[in-house]
Amino acid sequence: MARRFFVKVMAPDRRALVALQGFDLDLFAPTATEAEGRCAIDGLITLDQLERLVDAGYQVLVQEDASRRARAQHDVSGLDDFIESMER
């Protein structure tokens, strides 16, 4: 699997933000924001996808390697531990 990064993609306006749908990337719709006419959205993309966005005129801020925010596989509990932690 290609290495992925959490990013923030900046778009100059709402139309450009919605146009990001055409790239079919893993962008997180609820994170989309607009301030002073400029829009931004978080996503999880590869370096190749990042290049495509930059080539299309978007600004992309790389936040973190995906593995740094991936806790699903390491932090797993059984029910007994879960209940015990609730009672503490």
Added chain:
Amino acid sequence: MPHLGYLSAAAVEAALRQLASTYPSICQLLTLPEPSVEGRAVHAVRIGSDSGERTGLLVLAGVHAREIVNPDLVVSFALRTCQAYTAGEGLAFGGKRYGPDDVRAVVDGLDLFCFPLANPDGRVWAQSPAGDPMWRKNRNPNPGRPCMGVDVNRNYDFLWSSGIGTSTDSCSEVFKGAGAFSEPETRNVRHLLDEYPQIDCMVDVHSYSELILYPWGDDDNQTTDPAQNFANPAFDGQRGVVGSGYREYIPQPDLDWHLDTGIKVRDAIAAVRGRVYTLQQGVGLYPTSGTSNDYAYARHFVDAGRRVYAYVFETAREFQPPRPEGAQVIEEGSAGLMELALACVTTLPPAAHGAVAGSP
């Protein structure tokens, strides 16, 4: 000291069974009619003291696999509600407190349907060392297509054919599936709404962004022109298009209920530790279709007599927060659920299943 981690899919199942066996007088295990694509049995619980006519709240979570905290949130909320009711105690979520009367009001007045893990296959894959911790979809192999998985929350029958915010490419994270309700996960939710007509409220708990979302998700709302609605083919192609002028109709009383209740939920969450979730319309800046809450709310326009007030909570500030932060998110979400449950039981009489004036 117990290991602080997120529940495995099997542990979520075990929690539901334990709830039903520990509190048999107020908690019933419900087996959903469809196993997952990989053959896992799927369960929910109904919590309520079975004292006559009542309204219902459906709490759904675990739809997107990587949004790891929310099944734990719903399990925790269900456990603590049952414990508090049985002990005659109140509930405290950080700085937000509910008295024993509040707990009794919910359990005696409401059927609380908790469905914490709608997509167990996805969670198993996200938690497997061989899997992908950032997996979002279900695990449908999509025969004849290049990639696995359907975005369960783009598969409901709400403007499914429109393509708004969805993809027909199986490799996309928002692949909408082969047809509306092609997936067992969405059919199980539909089953609950069909089988239990007392359900007047629903919340689908997702991550992330600290949002409370209300209908609609396909386009901006308007309250004055009932003809401009999702079911009117005259407006096909205009919805979800920036600058088209189309607005989705929502009756003013329904909008008011969503806003008033949403503010209560927001304030309850903020009282936990000061984080203020944003209450906003689902569409935000990014139109969508095929989503659970729009489908649930839309049903009464299609089938008069069925109105479900429907929210999405977007918890947390990342998909998989460190577990201590996840514990705080669980407190916040639990306060939000309790507040929503109280609003449902106090403002929606059990007989209020009629369509509102102005429905298309």
